Amino acid sequence: MTCRDVSGLLPLFFDGELEARQMRAVALHSSRCAECEGELRQIERVQDAVAATLSARVDELDLSQVWPAVKRRIGTIRVPWTQRLRLWSEEHDVTRWIGIPALSAAAATAAIVFSLSSGSVTSVTSEAPQIAEVLPVDNTAIIDSLDSSAENVAVLNEPETNTTVLWVNDDTDYGSEGFPP
Amino acid sequence: MERSDNELVRASRAGDADAFRELVERYQRKVAAVALGMVHNRDDALELTQETFIKAFENINKFKGESSFYTWLYRIVVNLGIDFQRRERRHPTIALETPTLGGGELGDNLPSEPSFEPYRNVRSREVGDRVTQAINELTPDHKAVILLREVEGLSYDEISRVMQCSKGTVMSRLHYARKKLQGRLRDVL
Ligand SMILES: [Zn+2]
Numbered sequence: 001m002t003c004r005d006v007s008g009l010l011p012l013f014f015d016g017e018l019e020a021r022q023m024r025a026v027a028l029h030s031s032r033c034a035e036c037e038g039e040l041r042q043i044e045r046v047q048d049a050v051a052a053t054l055s056a057r058v059d060e061l062d063l064s065q066v067w068p069a070v071k072r073r074i075g076t077i078r079v080p081w082t083q084r085l086r087l088w089s090e091e092h093d094v095t096r097w098i099g100i101p102a103l104s105a106a107a108a109t110a111a112i113v114f115s116l117s118s119g120s121v122t123s124v125t126s127e128a129p130q131i132a133e134v135l136p137v138d139n140t141a142i143i144d145s146l147d148s149s150a151e152n153v154a155v156l157n158e159p160e161t162n163t164t165v166l167w168v169n170d171d172t173d174y175g176s177e178g179f180p181p
Numbered sequence: 182m183e184r185s186d187n188e189l190v191r192a193s194r195a196g197d198a199d200a201f202r203e204l205v206e207r208y209q210r211k212v213a214a215v216a217l218g219m220v221h222n223r224d225d226a227l228e229l230t231q232e233t234f235i236k237a238f239e240n241i242n243k244f245k246g247e248s249s250f251y252t253w254l255y256r257i258v259v260n261l262g263i264d265f266q267r268r269e270r271r272h273p274t275i276a277l278e279t280p281t282l283g284g285g286e287l288g289d290n291l292p293s294e295p296s297f298e299p300y301r302n303v304r305s306r307e308v309g310d311r312v313t314q315a316i317n318e319l320t321p322d323h324k325a326v327i328l329l330r331e332v333e334g335l336s337y338d339e340i341s342r343v344m345q346c347s348k349g350t351v352m353s354r355l356h357y358a359r360k361k362l363q364g365r366l367r368d369v370l
Contacts, residue, residue: 012352015337017336049312050332050362051331053308054214058213060223062227063209067205067206069231070235074239
């Protein structure tokens with residue numbers, strides 16, 4: 001490899017972004033060529049200087065202020081209930097609901113609605129199986145979907161009983177700001 | 182046992198402020214370093230760091246876990262930093278704060294006894310001031326690439342995800358920014 005071949009590859013070599021064969025070739029050339037080795041040292045000096053400068057400047061920031069300030073602000077952000085519902089359905093693996101008698105599912109649905117309005121979802125799992133034992137009905141309910149593209153709407157389909165439950169949240173405080181960062 | 186980022190993200194989604202606090206404390210230094218490079222002024226950098234975490238919390242249900250949490254955070258801080266600079270450029274107010282590394286008005290935050298770390302010596306301070314000045318002169322995009330690579334050590338692939346551009350663009354921006362810094366710092370490095 002000549003200096004001309006190597007020069008464009010030097011930054012990539014420095015950053016470890018070349019494939020092994022090229023890494024070896026550039027390393028070999030640079031170990032014998034003062035000019036290319038000097039170019040690598042230049043890149044390294046800039047990197048060291050930038051990293052050391054920023055690191056020293058960050059040390060001078062009072063980062064203990066960050067969390068209290070963030071906490072104050074996020075304290076005013078309400079977690080939309082649709083989000084809590086989604087999380088709950090992920091954590092409790094909605095497929096487990098298959099096989100649970102319809103009445104129990106209906107009761108659980110009521111429990112979901114109830115617990116959402118009371119701000120807690122933890123009691124739902126313990127309640128549903130208990131009701132299932134008391135009322136064994138040979139019918140199954142499937143929660144077909146627990147999702148919606150809209151933030152304020154959740155849809156729950158029960159194909160077996162041909163029931164659709166639509167939740168509409170009137171929480172107007174929440175806006176997504178169209179921000180996928 | 183320390184919880185993973187993904188566990189903390191899931192808990193934060195449900196509104197668990199303590200989980201989010203762990204994420205903030207885990208990444209605030211990294212985010213602040215980028216913020217500081219983007220906006221220079223310490224107060225603005227702190228503000229930008231806070232805004233980044235607030236935005237992250239507000240949008241945490243949009244984090245799909247396809248990339249790591251910190252690259253997602255970098256994306257937020259870089260975008261906010263670029264927006265911030267564009268606003269500043271349209272409404273220039275006062276001159277940028279003169280960087281005074283290891284001295285001057287920073288005295289309150291620093292240990293009072295003399296420090297023997299190499300960076301704190303006069304020569305290093307001069308270099309630090311020059312480096313800060315040289316970074317200030319870069320465009321927001323070039324700044325972001327330099328910070329993500331030289332300070333945070335991200336791969337080209339990660340940088341391209343953070344900045345939503347091709348790897349080729351990352352390479353050319355990085356090349357340009359490095360050449361610019363080399364030129365500016367030739368006499369001190
Ligand atoms: Zn050469």
